[in-house]
Amino acid sequence: MLKLVDLRGGKGKDLVFLRRERSLIPGDVGERAREICRAVREKGDAALFEFIRTFDRWNPPPSGPRLDPSLARVAWEESPEPFRRAVEECYQRVLSYHLRQVPEERWEGHGGIITGELPRPLSRVGVYAPGGRAAYPSSVIMAVAPARAAGVREIALASPPGPDGLPARAVLAVAGFLGLEEIYAMGGAHAVAALAFGTESVRPVEKVVGPGNQWVQAAKREVSGWVGTDALAGPTEVLILADSRAEPRLLAVDLVAQAEHDPEAMAILVTPDEGLVERVVRALEEEVRAAGRRGVVEEALSRGGYAVLVDSLEEGVEAANAFAPEHLELVVEDPDPLLTGVRAAGTVFLGSSSPVAAGDYCAGPNHVLPTAGTARFSSGLRVDDFVVRVNVVRLEPDGLRSLAPAVEAMAATEGLPGHARAIRARLELAPEGLGAGGGSSAGLLPRAPVRASRPYRVRQEGARVKLNTNESPFPLPREILEEVAEEFREFPLHRYPDPLFSRSRAALARFHRWDPEGIWVANGSNECLHHLLLAYGGPGRTILTFEPGYSMYPRLVRGVGGRIVSRPLGRGFTLEPEAAHRAAKEVRPDLVLLSSPNNPTGNSQPRAAVEALLAGGAGMVVVDQAYVEFGGEDLSGLAREDPRVVVVRTFSKAWRLAGVRLGYLLTGAEVTEVLARVALPYHLSSLAQLVVCAALARADLVLSAVALVREERERLRGGLEALGVMVHPSDANFLLVETGLPGREVTRLLEERGVLVRDVSDYPGLERCFRVTVGTREENEIFLEELGRVLAGGLPGGGGVCQG
Numbered sequence: 068m069l070k071l072v073d074l075r076g077g078k079g080k081d082l083v084f085l086r087r088e089r090s091l092i093p094g095d096v097g098e099r100a101r102e103i104c105r106a107v108r109e110k111g112d113a114a115l116f117e118f119i120r121t122f123d124r125w126n127p128p129p130s131g132p133r134l135d136p137s138l139a140r141v142a143w144e145e146s147p148e149p150f151r152r153a154v155e156e157c158y159q160r161v162l163s164y165h166l167r168q169v170p171e172e173r174w175e176g177h178g179g180i181i182t183g184e185l186p187r188p189l190s191r192v193g194v195y196a197p198g199g200r201a202a203y204p205s206s207v208i209m210a211v212a213p214a215r216a217a218g219v220r221e222i223a224l225a226s227p228p229g230p231d232g233l234p235a236r237a238v239l240a241v242a243g244f245l246g247l248e249e250i251y252a253m254g255g256a257h258a259v260a261a262l263a264f265g266t267e268s269v270r271p272v273e274k275v276v277g278p279g280n281q282w283v284q285a286a287k288r289e290v291s292g293w294v295g296t297d298a299l300a301g302p303t304e305v306l307i308l309a310d311s312r313a314e315p316r317l318l319a320v321d322l323v324a325q326a327e328h329d330p331e332a333m334a335i336l337v338t339p340d341e342g343l344v345e346r347v348v349r350a351l352e353e354e355v356r357a358a359g360r361r362g363v364v365e366e367a368l369s370r371g372g373y374a375v376l377v378d379s380l381e382e383g384v385e386a387a388n389a390f391a392p393e394h395l396e397l398v399v400e401d402p403d404p405l406l407t408g409v410r411a412a413g414t415v416f417l418g419s420s421s422p423v424a425a426g427d428y429c430a431g432p433n434h435v436l437p438t439a440g441t442a443r444f445s446s447g448l449r450v451d452d453f454v455v456r457v458n459v460v461r462l463e464p465d466g467l468r469s470l471a472p473a474v475e476a477m478a479a480t481e482g483l484p485g486h487a488r489a490i491r492a493r494l495e496l497a498p499e500g501l502g503a504g505g506g507s508s509a510g511l512l513p514r515a516p517v518r519a520s521r522p523y524r525v526r527q528e529g530a531r532v533k534l535n536t537n538e539s540p541f542p543l544p545r546e547i548l549e550e551v552a553e554e555f556r557e558f559p560l561h562r563y564p565d566p567l568f569s570r571s572r573a574a575l576a577r578f579h580r581w582d583p584e585g586i587w588v589a590n591g592s593n594e595c596l597h598h599l600l601l602a603y604g605g606p607g608r609t610i611l612t613f614e615p616g617y618s619m620y621p622r623l624v625r626g627v628g629g630r631i632v633s634r635p636l637g638r639g640f641t642l643e644p645e646a647a648h649r650a651a652k653e654v655r656p657d658l659v660l661l662s663s664p665n666n667p668t669g670n671s672q673p674r675a676a677v678e679a680l681l682a683g684g685a686g687m688v689v690v691d692q693a694y695v696e697f698g699g700e701d702l703s704g705l706a707r708e709d710p711r712v713v714v715v716r717t718f719s720k721a722w723r724l725a726g727v728r729l730g731y732l733l734t735g736a737e738v739t740e741v742l743a744r745v746a747l748p749y750h751l752s753s754l755a756q757l758v759v760c761a762a763l764a765r766a767d768l769v770l771s772a773v774a775l776v777r778e779e780r781e782r783l784r785g786g787l788e789a790l791g792v793m794v795h796p797s798d799a800n801f802l803l804v805e806t807g808l809p810g811r812e813v814t815r816l817l818e819e820r821g822v823l824v825r826d827v828s829d830y831p832g833l834e835r836c837f838r839v840t841v842g843t844r845e846e847n848e849i850f851l852e853e854l855g856r857v858l859a860g861g862l863p864g865g866g867g868v869c870q871g
């Protein structure tokens with residue numbers, strides 16, 4: 068059933084000869100398609116309608132082949148439930164995979180020569196979906212997902228109509244699900260031409276993509292250059308490289324799955340194990356007999372089914388590279404080392420539980436892949452296919468001056484004196500101060516996300532009452548400081564600290580009854596988050612956060628080059644489990660950052676929200692519990708149960724040690740092992756560890772202040788309510804206060820009176836809020852008094868106090 072090819076004993080590794088002599092588009096089809104395209108281009112609808120009548124056997128109405136989009140919506144609503152669920156799942160997975168491919172702006176430059184690259188989505192794209200036996204709704208998903216991810220606004224779908232004038236039901240239904248508004252019932256070469264050139268009834272697009280028969284391929288070749296097109300697709304193919312441990316039946320079913328696409332499909336087994344070939348052939352006989360599309364499978368295997376013997380797996384990889392298959396399966400014990408050698412393949416499937424069939428629908432990567440050996444020089448459909456990049460040049464005077472000699476010399480050689488003049492004229496115009504005022508520094512530009520952000524700044528000094536950074540108002544008890552001082556006298560400061568911070572780890576492990584290996588300590592919980600993002604959240608990763616949330620999250624994510632997606636919290640700033648689940652399903656985040664209690668709102672999030680994020684498919688959920696000692700549920704139990712949960716804690720708040728800069732994570736040993744790869748050597752100062760270990764040894768004493776803070780919090784709340792302002796519920800050591808006045812103004816007026824609180828009015832919905840840390844009783848009294856004055860005074864422009 069499989070033709071045997073023996074490449075052993077140095078008989079070369081070239082499998083290209085297996086590709087039969089065939090041209091993708093027979094000459095007569097090419098000629099005819101050219102005529103059709105020319106006719107549509109020159110005569111518009113007159114030609115298009117005629118071709119639709121002749122080839123699609125349908126009489127379009129005078130308005131043209133565009134369908135009422137409600138037909139697609141109805142088709143979707145009437146589709147069977149399992150199909151609808153599958154389509155949703157596939158689209159979400161494929162979309163989130165492609166969202167990660169979206170390119171970012173690039174800027175670079177120094178010496179006054181600044182250059183950049185701006186990715187911009189195409190505006191209008193045409194997607195072709197074949198009809199008949201090859202009417203695959205999955206192909207519509209695979210074309211639309213990367214276009215949408217790229218930001219293409221208008222997508223026109225063309226698909227050949229059946230006798231009822233409608234495209235295949237499943238294709239129409241998926242168009243309905245995707246919310247496509249522009250659907251044309253037309254197929255073949257004329258459809259491609261109409262999309263490319265436009266007619267009276269079809270608006271032209273900028274690029275046409277999608278599979279199709281020879282006519283469609285020929286037309287794409289014809290219009291290419293006028294518009295963009297994706298690659299010409301040949302018959303589908305798989306090359307499976309297997310070792311002797313591979314299960315013959317699994318190889319056989321994958322060969323059949325490929326063969327059932329098309330009598331022209333190719334299915335190739337490559338292995339160094341002769342015995343395996345025999346076993347696979349036996350299994351194949353049975354599988355073919357039971358195959359649903361037996362006729363197609365038999366024809367494909369008899370024409371394009373091969374078993375290839377090679378000397379080694381490495382030789383097998385070389386054979387695969389030469390063949391450059393659309394799909395490559397590495398069904399071997401340890402595929403990773405072989406993967407290193409793979410140079411040409413559409414998609415590689417690693418290991419025995421990764422069949423091509425999963426990749427055809429919903430693993431994530433696109434199934435529109437290079438065939439017929441074109442994987443040597445091209446890739447599968449991706450976001451880049453729907454994006455153009457605009458180059459940008461900005462020269463400052465220094466930069467122009469430094470380029471001048473090269474430009475002038477090249478211009479002289481090429482006989483283009485006007486080019487030299489374009490430089491000279493500028494330099495002569497203002498020899499010493501050209502463009503003065505418009506230029507920035509001639510130094511190295513920071514990376515784009517860094518350019519877009521500002522340094523972290525808060526007022527630290529000089530105020531009478533400082534209630535803006537959620538510190539503890541109570542210093543560490545004297546006796547603990549004495550103990551630290553005692554130990555410090557003998558402290559070996561000439562040595563590096565313990566790189567594994569074993570002492571702090573052990574002390575925390577005792578305190579939390581946690582596996583010491585699962586504890587990670589860093590300089591503040593901020594650095595814990597930074598380490599997590601360095602390891603799990605950099606370029607190509609998507610991080611989900613909720614707003615209003617901790618302001619450092621977007622800064623940290625951008626700093627490491629990740630992509631941040633933010634969703635609003637619900638009523639009362641609560642993350643409802645349903646909303647959490649939906650967000651995780653839609654965004655498919657690699658990592659979620661969620662604080663509970665939340666800064667700046669103070670409320671805690673339900674455990675079920677974290678569970679819903681996990682159920683929705685989040686890769687890792689980081690639950691930031693910097694304030695949990697003050698209230699709300701301790702969610703560290705979740706991190707014990709599920710390796711995808713990491714809980715963040717800090718010594719800065721309840722432990723009264725903000726100045727020490729230590730925070731920690733409660734997680735599993737797998738995570739801490741990864742974090743150790745990104746942390747700098749000896750990242751924790753031994754002095755900081757000394758203090759924290761002393762505090763942990765007297766945990767009860769240190770944390771005794773928590774009760775005081777909570778008590779003061781409730782007094783403060785009472786005082787605020789007496790002033791007639793609204794105070795949001797809080798489990799933290801701060802309160803979110805809502806007045807009738809703009810938060811920024813209130814913050815400023817309080818500052819003028821020596822009281823620092825935090826302005827949070829930049830958050831949508833918090834325009835009239837500020838955040839105040841619970842201080843000592845005296846501090847709180849001063850704050851209340853000054854706030855009373857500010858509110859009584861109102862703003863220069865008027866405006867009063869909001870009651871309630």
Ligand code: PMP
Nearest residue numbers: 591592593662666693717719730
């Ligand atoms: N997470 C949250 C929610 C915070 O509010 C803060 C500090 N305000 C931190 C983490 C970081 O604190 P540190 O780095 O001091 O541990």
